[in-house]
Amino acid sequence: MLPGISRSRRQIAYAIKDMEKRMTKENEAPTRPPVPECGYYLNSLYFYVTEGCNLRCSHCWINPPHETGNKAGKFPYVDLELFKDIVYQAMELGCRSVKLTGGEPLIHPQIFELLDFIKSEKLNLTIETNGTVCTPELVRKIRQCNATVSTSLDGPDAATHERVRGVKGCFDATIQGLRYLVAADLNPQIIMAVMRHNRDKMEALVRLAEKEHAGSVKFTFVTSTGRENDIAKDKEKTLYLEEIIETGKWIEKELIPNSKIPIVYSHPMAFKPINKAISRGSGSCGVFGVMGILGSGKYALCGIGQTISELVFADAKKERLADVWNHHPLLNEIREGLPKDLKGICAACMYRKKCLGSCIAMNYNHYRDLMAPNFFCHEAYQKGLFPEKYLIPGQKIEY
Secondary structure: OOOOOOOOHHHHHHHHHHHHHHHHHOOOOOOOOOOOOOOOOOEEEEEEEEOOOOOOOOOOOOOOOOOOOOOOOOOOOOOOHHHHHHHHHOOOOOOOOOEEEOOHHHHHHOHHHHHHHHHHHHHHEEEEEEOOOHHHHHHHHHOOOOEEEEEOOOOOOOOHHHHHHOOOOOHHHHHHHHHHHHHHHHHHHEEEEEEEHHHHHHHHHHHHHHHHOOEEEEEEEEOOOOOHHHHHOHHOOOOOHHHHHHHHHHHHHHHHHHHHOEEEEEOOOOHHHHHHHOOOOOOOOOOOOOOOOOOOOEEOHHHHOOHHHHHEEEEEOOHHHHHHHHHOOHHHHHHHHOOOOOHHHHEEEOOOHHHOOOOOOHHHHHOOOOOOHHHHHHHHHHOOOOOOOOOOOOOOOOO
């Protein structure tokens, strides 16, 4: 029994402890190389392989420049040889997984060669794409990598989707790309960016996903927090915090029980049922095991480095990855600080060891503080909306 904690809080605490034990066991990998000097394996590389994108999405927090056509080249991209060099260095640090995102990764001029290399090294692969440039040939190549693929679709009709994505005709292109992915048995996930104008289309989007035999649907709730794009200029385009919380409850009570496919959503752990909060992929920040590589070939915390220069670590063409991973001051500051130095509501939340602030990059984007609280949870606490059952008794909340 944990003294001073109610039964419901004890149950939560025990569930979190069990989850932490599972995480520790999963990280035990006798075939991996020795643990890096910093004490953390580099589990995954997030390649923002091209700075360009063939769409003009109003909500994109990276806000990449627009590329016309189906191939990148006007703006920087990670070329094949640099990609290979980075991956080989990362494998020495324990890496067995890569994510291709962007910009739009599938317009990379060497995408087929990148996929061939990923297959040859038997790497786990995740692809985040808008789906518009998928062809049967390209999808077959992706299938050979046994990849996990997600594609963006922000409404069940062209008018809704293209209002977000900014390019006429992209809805039909995305649907066709989705069908190619489904036909290849890639079980693609549809990701919908939820804003004020399309919130009432969420159920219709699920029905479309079912009809098209998608694998699952994920809802991400767009906020104006820290953005420097069209969303920030008109905050009425996004939902208020109270609306986002209520929509999450509706998803749980109404949408999920009546869906034929899995549905997930982007709320922080404290705003999900406990069984989902402690499951894998539930929204924990991956900062202890991830390195971002920008289209410019620079190492960064993640894609946020494209807009926040102080979160760029080094040039991959000049610096060895092991030196950056083991010794960069900012990375070591994060490792030493998380989760004990998290501030605000995160300091008092029972999920802090699992959640790690949910997304360090987004929190920094809002507060310019690496140990800042999760902006969603902290605002909820300030408005009296944070679930009290997840608060550590007697812990001060200051920020």
